[in-house]
Amino acid sequence: EPEVTQTPSHQVTQMGQEVILRCVPISNHLYFYWYRQILGQKVEFLVSFYNNEISEKSEIFDDQFSVERPDGSNFTLKIRSTKLEDSAMYFCASRVYRGSYEQYFGPGTRLTVT
C-alpha cells in the first residue's frame, strides 16, 4: 500500500541554523500539508500546498518557514533560522483531490533545536 515517507526521522540542529525537512507524498496525490506537534501538545496545522503554491497557512507559518515541491515528487519544509521553540515533531500529509477528505500522514520528523 502506498504511503507518505519523511526524511530524516530525527534531525538535530543548532539554533540559528537552516533545516530542510523532506517528504515524499503518495504519487497520485495533489494536496500536501505540513503539521507540527510540540511534545505533549496538539497537532497544529502549518500550511497546505496545491498546484505549486500555498493554498492556506496558519499564523504559525511565518517568514521563517517556506515550502517547495522542487521536483514533482518531494515536498519540503524549510526553516530558515531555527529557534529553540521550533523543536517539535513535523508531519507531512497528502490528499488525493478536492472531493476526497482523507489525509494520509507520514511518520514524522523529530526536530531538535539545541
Add this chain to the structure above:
Amino acid sequence: AQTVTQSQPEMSVQEAETVTLSCTYDTSESDYYLFWYKQPPSRQMILVIRQEAYKQQNATENRFSVNFQKAAKSFSLKISDSQLGDAAMYFCAYRSATNNDMRFGAGTRLTVKP
C-alpha cells in the same frame, strides 16, 4: 474559527471492555468532516475512523464506532472489546469542506489494562 475540544486528557479501560472518548467542536459551517486519529508511541498518525457531516448514519470500522450528534456538535469514539494494542493517544480532528486545514483536539491518552 473552528475549535475542537477533548475534555478527557486520560482514560483507561480494562482489556475486552468498552470505552468512549469524548469530542466536541465549534463551527458555524454545515458541511465538514470529522476524524479520529490514533497516535501510538511511535508517534505516527493513524486514521481510525471518519464521518461526513452530511451523513446521519454513524460511521463504524470493526471495533470502532462513533456517536455523531450534529446539533450538539459532539463526535465521540467508542472502542469495543479493547485490546492492548489500542493503547495510544487519540486525537479528534475537524476539517471544513471548504478549507484545507485540519484542526485537532488536545488528545486523550488511552491506557488499556490487562
